[in-house]
Amino acid sequence: MFINNDVTKGTVMQERHVVQPNDPGHPIILSTEDLHVFYGKKEALFEGDLQFGSNQITALIGPSGSGKSTYLRSLNRMNDRIATVTGKIMYRGVDINQPAIDVYEMRRRVGMVFQRPNPFAKSIYDNIAFALRLRGTTDKHELDEIVETSLKQAALWDQVKDDLNKSALALSGGQAQRLCIARAIAVKPDILLLDEPASALDPVSTGQLEDTLLDLKQHYTIIIVTHNMQQAARISEYTAFFNQGRVLEYDTTSQIFTNPQVQVTSDYVSGNFG
């Protein structure tokens, strides 16, 4: 699919260039159609139309205030009480942006990790186990197993396996963020949304986090908002460039970084603005 339409804005011509993923090995698992987000009367996101292939990493990049976080947070309805979101969010053929959807059940399929690590004031074990217990998993053996697998998948197991009963608040920033990932995948989602997960981390922790994400895409579809262009280039298959509430360009990551079709994208990825 190839869309190339001109949007007239004042006297400046803005071009859009959107190529939706079309890879038979990675069927589309999530897509948005005509998504608009309003904060009160102010429109923060205009017609977000993106499709995401399963088991791939998609990076959302763009300057501050470009609408990428707003878009991401709409995908699992975290904006419900904050903003008005119109349009369709199709997840495995179901529009999850309608009032009848059980939003709590949906969020267990579409998990989220935030910018600042937000471990709960509980033990490492309970951070992961307590949401499972709430949903009826009470078998100690089963819980132990899920905690271990989740921590292993998040590459944290070896560092904390002897300290599972210690407070999660004592973890370093990088460890805490990986605990948050473990917590998110423990409820077995399909899709993992990450909102600048490495922005509060040092370079070493960031590198480890990226390796973890690359491992995780075997099991999950990952959509990540990042300010770090190298990061987007290193880990993602597809990249969407947001600017002023619009998706200006969407294509494979290599295209976006080596051969951008839109002037603004080109300026942004080459560091000329933003």
Add this chain to the structure above:
Amino acid sequence: MNSKKQNKIAIGALYGIAGLVVLILLALLGYILASGLPQLSWHFLTAPAKAFLKGGGVGVQLFNSFYLLILAMAISFPIALGAAIYLYEYARDNWVTTTIRTAIEILSSLPSVVVGLFGFLFFVVKLRLGFSILSGAFALTFFNLPLLTRSIEDSLRTIDLEQREGGLALGLSRWETITRVILPATVPSILTGVILSAGRVFGEAAALIYTAGQSAPALNFADWNPFNISSPLNPMRPAETLAVHIWKINSEGIMPDAKAISSGSSAVLIIAILLFNFAARYVGKRLYKRLTSA
């Protein structure tokens, strides 16, 4: 004058003010304890008061103070907790919540004697509860509710928004997030608020004079049936508290050792309130460690 000098003078002045406050507190504490501690004895703490003779104690008043405190807390804490959760976690900022907040603010600045007189007219007279522990507990609830609601709301405010979003993102409902994530993390600071407000309630006199009454009928500490009139647990009996006792013997005490009893009672009151404050710090810290396994 250069800025370095200015800074020095400012720091000096601030230290001076802070020092003065501490000094006043220490002087007050010192005076009360110095004149009161010598009066304290096991007999003083347990014996009933005497109206005309020497050698009365404050046993009944002390018990009344604690019983009233526990009842008042049992009534006001659930209401304050609910109100605070509603106001901070659920309510949107609109004219309704603004009105509620203003009402709470006004209620908290009402002079306690006004609360007491209201309690007298409403609970004692209108609802015919008489001078009783129950009337006193309701009056104290009015007195305590706004402060407690405020303090719980402040405790909730100390928890980051990210904690709530973290809960929601795991598929928890808002209620589950509040009860499983937010409240456990705030228990220590809520408890600190409760204990501190307990200290204020414990020392309250004006709101109780016309509600719980100024008489302390002798109690039979062997009778724990709350329906018997001499039972300590009977909530319908009049119950003079320690703070009211101090006020009363200073204004109309005719026993020969009134001054000594007043000093002793004041010391007991002060020590109890100090204990509340230290307990608040200690329990808060310990509980935080326990709950967060830090």
